Amino acid sequence: MAGAKRATLKDVAAASGVSRATVSFVLNDTPNQSISQATRARILAVVRDLGYKPHGIARALREGTSRIVVLYIDSGLEGNYSRSYLRGLDEELAAHDHVLVVRHGPTGAGAEQQLRDAINPRAVVHFAEAYRTGHELEDRGGGRRDGLAAHTMLQIGCLAAHGHTRIALALPDAQAPLREIRELFSRQAAGELGLPSPVTVVVPRPRDAGTAAVAEFRGGHPAVTAFAGYDDDVALRTLTALHDLGVDVPGEAAVMGFDDTEYGALFTPALTTVHIDAEAHGRIAARDVLGLPTADLQAVPARVIERHTV
Amino acid sequence: MAGAKRATLKDVAAASGVSRATVSFVLNDTPNQSISQATRARILAVVRDLGYKPHGIARALREGTSRIVVLYIDSGLEGNYSRSYLRGLDEELAAHDHVLVVRHGPTGAGAEQQLRDAINPRAVVHFAEAYRTGHELEDRGGGRRDGLAAHTMLQIGCLAAHGHTRIALALPDAQAPLREIRELFSRQAAGELGLPSPVTVVVPRPRDAGTAAVAEFRGGHPAVTAFAGYDDDVALRTLTALHDLGVDVPGEAAVMGFDDTEYGALFTPALTTVHIDAEAHGRIAARDVLGLPTADLQAVPARVIERHTV
DNA sequence: CTGAAAGCGCTTACAG
DNA sequence: CTGAAAGCGCTTACAG
Numbered sequence: 097m098a099g100a101k102r103a104t105l106k107d108v109a110a111a112s113g114v115s116r117a118t119v120s121f122v123l124n125d126t127p128n129q130s131i132s133q134a135t136r137a138r139i140l141a142v143v144r145d146l147g148y149k150p151h152g153i154a155r156a157l158r159e160g161t162s163r164i165v166v167l168y169i170d171s172g173l174e175g176n177y178s179r180s181y182l183r184g185l186d187e188e189l190a191a192h193d194h195v196l197v198v199r200h201g202p203t204g205a206g207a208e209q210q211l212r213d214a215i216n217p218r219a220v221v222h223f224a225e226a227y228r229t230g231h232e233l234e235d236r237g238g239g240r241r242d243g244l245a246a247h248t249m250l251q252i253g254c255l256a257a258h259g260h261t262r263i264a265l266a267l268p269d270a271q272a273p274l275r276e277i278r279e280l281f282s283r284q285a286a287g288e289l290g291l292p293s294p295v296t297v298v299v300p301r302p303r304d305a306g307t308a309a310v311a312e313f314r315g316g317h318p319a320v321t322a323f324a325g326y327d328d329d330v331a332l333r334t335l336t337a338l339h340d341l342g343v344d345v346p347g348e349a350a351v352m353g354f355d356d357t358e359y360g361a362l363f364t365p366a367l368t369t370v371h372i373d374a375e376a377h378g379r380i381a382a383r384d385v386l387g388l389p390t391a392d393l394q395a396v397p398a399r400v401i402e403r404h405t406v
Numbered sequence: 407m408a409g410a411k412r413a414t415l416k417d418v419a420a421a422s423g424v425s426r427a428t429v430s431f432v433l434n435d436t437p438n439q440s441i442s443q444a445t446r447a448r449i450l451a452v453v454r455d456l457g458y459k460p461h462g463i464a465r466a467l468r469e470g471t472s473r474i475v476v477l478y479i480d481s482g483l484e485g486n487y488s489r490s491y492l493r494g495l496d497e498e499l500a501a502h503d504h505v506l507v508v509r510h511g512p513t514g515a516g517a518e519q520q521l522r523d524a525i526n527p528r529a530v531v532h533f534a535e536a537y538r539t540g541h542e543l544e545d546r547g548g549g550r551r552d553g554l555a556a557h558t559m560l561q562i563g564c565l566a567a568h569g570h571t572r573i574a575l576a577l578p579d580a581q582a583p584l585r586e587i588r589e590l591f592s593r594q595a596a597g598e599l600g601l602p603s604p605v606t607v608v609v610p611r612p613r614d615a616g617t618a619a620v621a622e623f624r625g626g627h628p629a630v631t632a633f634a635g636y637d638d639d640v641a642l643r644t645l646t647a648l649h650d651l652g653v654d655v656p657g658e659a660a661v662m663g664f665d666d667t668e669y670g671a672l673f674t675p676a677l678t679t680v681h682i683d684a685e686a687h688g689r690i691a692a693r694d695v696l697g698l699p700t701a702d703l704q705a706v707p708a709r710v711i712e713r714h715t716v
Numbered sequence: 717c718t719g720a721a722a723g724c725g726c727t728t729a730c731a732g
Numbered sequence: 733c734t735g736a737a738a739g740c741g742c743t744t745a746c747a748g
Contacts, residue, residue: 104725104726105725105726105727106725106726114734114735115734115735115736116725116726116727116735117727117728117734117735117736117737118733118734118735120726120727120728121727121728121734124727126727126728129733129734130733130734131733131734132733135733135734149519149523150523150725150726151523151724151725151726152523152524152525152526153463153466153467153472153525153526153724153725153726154467154724154725154726154727154740155725155726155727156463156524156726156740157463157464157467157724157725157726157739157740157741157742158725158726158727158728158739158740159726159727159740160740162463162524162525163524164524164525166507172483172484173482173483173510174482174484182510182511183511186511190517190520195517195520195521195524196509197476197507197508197509197521198507198508198509198510199506199507199508200483200492200508201492201493201496207500207505209459210500210505211505211507213459213460213461213462214462214466214472214473214474214505215462215463215472215474215525216461216462216463301668302671303671303672303676329668332669332672333672336672336673336674339674340674358611358639359642359669361612361613362613362642362643362646362673363646363672363673364646364649364650364674366613414741414742415741415742415743416741424718424719425718425719425720426719426741426742426743427718427719427720427721427743427744428717428718428719430742430743430744431718431743431744434743436743436744439717439718440717440718441717441718442717445717445718460741460742461740461741461742463740463741463742464724464740464741464742464743465741465742465743466724466742467723467724467725467726467740467741467742468723468724468741468742468743468744469724469742469743470724
């Protein structure tokens, strides 16, 4: 049992007194094969005794793809969205006998191809693609129910509920991947609330650059009283800039985060933000790439975490 | 070229008018095979024309393991250590024709086995193992030159240089994986500096629990004037607790982080910390698991980033 | 200098 | 109800 060479299908067949095909049939529940309960039970017992596990590589060669799915993720793992998404994706894949593996950083086409050549993954998922584009969730009604549009509405809505009408969307940089969609959804949300369209401000790193950017922005847009962060990071940078400028938050200006990180709670004043549980999004992504139905999966609604910056 | 079925070794052999073995020999630079320059060139040209790439799965079946190495990582990716380590590991592996793949979260033995069965990785690396245990780096003299011992010394040394003699080591929780080794190295560092051994304080989440813990600790240890954080996160929590307690930093107490995150710079006062570039550690880990020599790899020394909490 | 053959561990028509 | 055979795409003794 210990240390021994790993058991192979042939071993199981030999020990059960049947052919390898038969073993394979019972292990895979192949339809239209009538194998007696007795043999079936005997084989299963041998499988257990020998600790037989199918050899993934051999299976992959035969089937054309391995039971691996790879997740490409470019952003960090600070926010709750990414963590819960990862958990959902991982668990759902595992439940369907697949294993998740992740690649970080920008996806060079070369690296992606290299990985494809190396393990023939069953599928590839790009982090939060459906959420980020809004498209797929939109098609299922999820965009406005539990997708980016809904979450943006939560953010803008919270600001509006506190009396703010001139809102700025704080962006990490001009090339932020979701910039356009976030601007769109923010505009729609403001529109529905009868507010003017949010303007946009880039709050870069490092600290003093962010402060300079916010100072300049405020000079040009004196009517703006609230900042809706693209994510918690940008919101925190904005909050810091405002602090460095001597602007009282929330007295003179409000700041709201997006996608709860652990750091927001630690700032003073602590960051008000929207908390998103994306486990269902991860599960849906898993089902999608496996070609399974997703109708029974329901995301839990996001919620505003009221702290002290609005 | 586009859309066609992927080229196979057989295709290359046929197009070059040689056997598959010959193609394999030239592609793998198999020693002790004398193949004429002419055939070699011809084969290489065909390989290029056909866009032939070895089929990783087939190769893995034949060779026994795939050219994948998996990194298990439990902690987040917030700090500079993990990011630079990941980069070094990834690049070094790629340079040796392997591909890195990562698994997040606690390593269930089951999940690890499942992945092993699925892709027969060439090797498995556990995040920063050599660094964290200190053992391997120590053996090569690296522990004190560019390992955890050296970095701990940097942290304690900075505090000492600012006149602090009673230092507390702030831990995220009592079960922190590196707790013992960090305590050991901190004690050694203090000893070398002629300081008493640091005491230990756990600063938990959430914010108010952290504050309560720090308040209680200060009650019991009034002589302590400096907190050395296990990492930036804990340091930030400690800093926040001190703020909530009305303790002036750095006037009444100093706080020092460990492993620079982006958030430290955003706090007020901004966190003094030690910045570690672990790219070489990642490269060394890659070489180690591949059985390659590492003597030429030299870590860049860590450095203290002086901000405003010491 | 090069090729025919075996074999890595599976799955799945096909034949009884 | 079950088995013998082919084949997924490679690599590597082995034989010329």
